[in-house]
Amino acid sequence: QLQLQESGPGLVKPSETLSLTCIVSGGSIGSGSYYWGWLRQPPGKGLEWIGSFSYSGTTYYNPSLKSRVTISADMSNRQLSLKLTSVTAADSAVYFCAYRLRFFAFDPWGQGILVTVSS
Amino acid sequence: DIQMTQSPSSVSASVGDRVTITCRASQGISEYLVWFQQIPGKAPQSLIYAASTLQSGVPSRFSGSGSGTDFTLTISSLQPEDFATYYCQQYNSYPLTFGGGTKVEMK
Numbered sequence: 001q002l003q004l005q006e007s008g009p010g011l012v013k014p015s016e017t018l019s020l021t022c023i024v025s026g027g028s029i030g031s032g033s034y035y036w037g038w039l040r041q042p043p044g045k046g047l048e049w050i051g052s053f054s055y056s057g058t059t060y061y062n063p064s065l066k067s068r069v070t071i072s073a074d075m076s077n078r079q080l081s082l083k084l085t086s087v088t089a090a091d092s093a094v095y096f097c098a099y100r101l102r103f104f105a106f107d108p109w110g111q112g113i114l115v116t117v118s119s
Numbered sequence: 120d121i122q123m124t125q126s127p128s129s130v131s132a133s134v135g136d137r138v139t140i141t142c143r144a145s146q147g148i149s150e151y152l153v154w155f156q157q158i159p160g161k162a163p164q165s166l167i168y169a170a171s172t173l174q175s176g177v178p179s180r181f182s183g184s185g186s187g188t189d190f191t192l193t194i195s196s197l198q199p200e201d202f203a204t205y206y207c208q209q210y211n212s213y214p215l216t217f218g219g220g221t222k223v224e225m226k
Contacts, residue, residue, distance in 0.1 A: 046218075047206055049214060049215040049216065052215075064214075096163075104168050105153040105174065107165045109164075
């Protein structure tokens with residue numbers, strides 16, 4: 001069974017770049033149509049999809065973040081990465097990585113990592 | 120973008136109650152809808168995908184219905200472990216979007 005674990009700095013300064021890694025362990029990624037995703041949740045608020053990286057190498061980004069986001073994957077090393085540039089306090093959130101098969105829900109998710117943007 | 124509107128935003132209920140949460144999409148999404156449950160401090164867990172298919176391991180007291188723009192999540196008999204926040208999410212088209220959430224609280 002796949003397990004996902006986010007890692008990275010818990011504190012980022014305004015205007016800098018937030019960089020997170022998601023380590024994938026256990027189980028089989030699958031040979032079909034699958035997607036990796038990054039999502040976030042500001043404290044006390046709802047969920048927001050940031051973007052996805054597909055089995056074919058295609059990336060999909062939320063238009064609200066597209067100019068600042070880069071998602072990449074290195075499945076030979078079972079790692080997914082997220083970079084978000086020019087961060088502000090509004091980017092403070094718990095960031096999750098997740099996996100889904102096409103036509104299915106995001107499952108599993110990582111436990112999430114709290115990132116605070118503050119000087 | 121497809122807007123997902125959940126109602127109510129919160130509901131107070133007792134153990135054994137039947138609870139119904141609705142989710143409306145701003146345009147048709149066929150049956151490309153997921154329901155998640157989130158307990159504070161934890162990652163969301165999927166309950167139902169394709170609008171009405173129960174995720175493996177999810178108790179049968181959870182059920183989903185709907186297609187097009189209107190969807191429903193029903194908990195037939197609320198259990199203590201069901202007090203949580205529930206989200207719908209559409210995966211008909213990008214960007215993937217979530218409803219605002221429904222918090223199920225103890226009465």
